Amino acid sequence: MDEVGFLTGSVQPTDFRLKLTDKSVGYGTFIKVKHDVYGWVLARVESLKTDLDDFDEEKTIAKARTIGYFEDGQVLSPKTPFTPSEKAYLADKKIISQVLGLDQSKEGSIYLGFLENHDIPVYLDVGKTIGKHVSVLAKTGAGKSYTVAVILEELLKNKVPVVIIDPHGEYSSLCVENDDYDNMVKYNVQVRSYMEQIVEYATDTDINPAAKKFNLHANFTMEELLDLIPIRLTDKQKSVLYTALQDMDEDYSLSELIERIEEEPTKFKWKVLSGLDDLMKSGVFDGYPTPYDKIVAEGRCSIINLKGTAPAIQQLVVARLTRELFHRRTISRIPEVFYLVEEAHNFCPERGFGDVMSSPILRTVAGEGRKFGFHLCVVSQRPARIDKNVLSQCTTQVILKVTNPNDLKAIRTSIEGFTSGMEEEIQQLNIGHSLVVSESLNQPITVDVRVRETKHGARPILDEDGKITQPPRKPRPKPKTRRGSGGKQRKHRRPGFLRFLKRFFLKPPQK
Numbered sequence: 001m002d003e004v005g006f007l008t009g010s011v012q013p014t015d016f017r018l019k020l021t022d023k024s025v026g027y028g029t030f031i032k033v034k035h036d037v038y039g040w041v042l043a044r045v046e047s048l049k050t051d052l053d054d055f056d057e058e059k060t061i062a063k064a065r066t067i068g069y070f071e072d073g074q075v076l077s078p079k080t081p082f083t084p085s086e087k088a089y090l091a092d093k094k095i096i097s098q099v100l101g102l103d104q105s106k107e108g109s110i111y112l113g114f115l116e117n118h119d120i121p122v123y124l125d126v127g128k129t130i131g132k133h134v135s136v137l138a139k140t141g142a143g144k145s146y147t148v149a150v151i152l153e154e155l156l157k158n159k160v161p162v163v164i165i166d167p168h169g170e171y172s173s174l175c176v177e178n179d180d181y182d183n184m185v186k187y188n189v190q191v192r193s194y195m196e197q198i199v200e201y202a203t204d205t206d207i208n209p210a211a212k213k214f215n216l217h218a219n220f221t222m223e224e225l226l227d228l229i230p231i232r233l234t235d236k237q238k239s240v241l242y243t244a245l246q247d248m249d250e251d252y253s254l255s256e257l258i259e260r261i262e263e264e265p266t267k268f269k270w271k272v273l274s275g276l277d278d279l280m281k282s283g284v285f286d287g288y289p290t291p292y293d294k295i296v297a298e299g300r301c302s303i304i305n306l307k308g309t310a311p312a313i314q315q316l317v318v319a320r321l322t323r324e325l326f327h328r329r330t331i332s333r334i335p336e337v338f339y340l341v342e343e344a345h346n347f348c349p350e351r352g353f354g355d356v357m358s359s360p361i362l363r364t365v366a367g368e369g370r371k372f373g374f375h376l377c378v379v380s381q382r383p384a385r386i387d388k389n390v391l392s393q394c395t396t397q398v399i400l401k402v403t404n405p406n407d408l409k410a411i412r413t414s415i416e417g418f419t420s421g422m423e424e425e426i427q428q429l430n431i432g433h434s435l436v437v438s439e440s441l442n443q444p445i446t447v448d449v450r451v452r453e454t455k456h457g458a459r460p461i462l463d464e465d466g467k468i469t470q471p472p473r474k475p476r477p478k479p480k481t482r483r484g485s486g487g488k489q490r491k492h493r494r495p496g497f498l499r500f501l502k503r504f505f506l507k508p509p510q511k
């Protein structure tokens with residue numbers, strides 16, 4: 001066992017100080033201390049401080065928080081303090097896995113990466129993780145979409161139906177194989193493409209040619225049209241629109257509405273027509289409406305790529321799609337689904353940041369979705385700007401680096417049992433490292449998120465027939481060889497031997 005120090009000062013059951021004798025112990029290191037009554041107890045180093053002692057010797061004092069001990073399948077907390085001056089050791093894999101709840105089976109789980117600073121893979125139970133909605137929150141560039149893609153790869157492997165609201169058109173990268181071989185070896189990940197499971201729809205296929213066209217049926221309500229038309233209409237212009245809408249059949253198209261307004265003998269129609277023309281140009285309302293029934297199916301991942309489409313139309317797409325799919329799920333017409341909303345602050349903003357068309361249905365799904373197996377996942381770089389009713393319903397939180405005080409406050413209020421230590425920690429996280437709070441874990445943990453199987457930031461390449469092809473695989477790096485060793489790596493060569501030779505036999509001439 002690796003001894004790392006001993007307890008010092010007053011000792012409590014929940015936390016204690018430790019005089020370190022091992023300099024490798026850092027922030028987040030798991031240690032174990034033997035308790036007279038409860039046996040081995042797991043603790044985590046939360047802060048460190050180095051000072052000079054009375055003899056001018058360096059001393060490092062660590063503050064550790066007790067996590068608990070494992071007994072009869074349960075994680076319990078010690079009720080009485082440890083013996084003062086008790087020795088502390090580096091925690092072993094068994095106690096860490098048991099107490100944190102990492103000893104999950106690989107089957108039916110999400111392999112997210114390694115426990116930070118430890119060689120312990122983190123597997124999260126699929127059902128418990130997505131069952132009660134998920135939020136992935138972090139400042140921009142901290143690794144949200146990357147982490148989400150890792151979760152999606154795992155869900156697709158488990159044949160969970162997925163729908164992705166993709167405002168930036170970044171998730172078709174799930175079709176493209178990764179070529180970061182070094183990291184794949186490190187995380188024990190295989191190259192893979194999910195091309196066979198993915199159907200990408202796009203509202204604008206001119207800029208997203210690899211996707212199928214996504215069309216909506218026009219039959220707008222008056223409220224929808226007032227939100228969608230980019231110009232502010234006067235009362236007279238609104239009245240032209242309202243009268244025309246009253247005259248339309250139930251299943252009217254946008255061109256029919258335009259034709260109807262063109263017949264109006266009034267000058268107030270022109271502004272209305274110009275607004276409707278803008279809607280026509282979006283291309284979302286012409287063509288055969290996309291059937292909702294095919295979007296959710298076992299093992300299928302439907303990407304709704306909204307790149308290039310105006311925000312109000314994006315919100316209408318999300319409102320209609322969510323409403324239709326949720327309704328179908330409540331009557332069991334489609335299977336359970338993982339419904340991912342990227343840039344969620346634009347689709348269900350916090351009150352005070354405007355109410356948009358998709359807000360009410362996303363609020364309903366957050367509140368009632370879990371009963372029906374409609375699993376929501378919201379992703380955002382502005383937690384403070386997401387509707388708190390939605391955020392607080394997500395009981396699995398994946399939080400990467402956040403520094404904005406308002407965003408930290410929103411996270412603090414949405415997570416039960418959020419501690420000041422956690423708040424400090426998420427401000428210090430490295431890119432790609434995330435704090436995970438989940439029912440499938442006994443404790444919040446920090447994960448070094450694994451490398452992707454598919455290539456982050458890649459767009460699928462189409463062949464002459466319009467089918468997706470993989471880019472030619474990069475040659476895998478060969479093990480490094482030394483020059484002059486005949487291509488084979490020499491074994492048992494002592495490190496620094498060349499430097500030794502140079503120092504004694506190849507000294508530069510003295511001046």
Ligand SMILES: Nc1ncnc2c1ncn2[C@@H]1O[C@H](COP(=O)(O)OP(=O)(O)OP(=O)(O)O)[C@@H](O)[C@H]1O
Pocket residue numbers: 138139140141142143144145146147381431432433448449450451456457
């Ligand atoms: N787990 C990881 N492993 C390796 N690289 C990562 C990881 N996570 C993030 N990165 C790197 O960080 C970059 C930014 O990640 P990502 O695109 O996921 O950020 P984001 O939080 O979604 O940003 P935005 O707010 O702009 O959408 C990626 O291009 C990638 O290079």
Ligand SMILES: [Mg+2]
Pocket residue numbers: 144145146
């Ligand atoms: Mg992103």
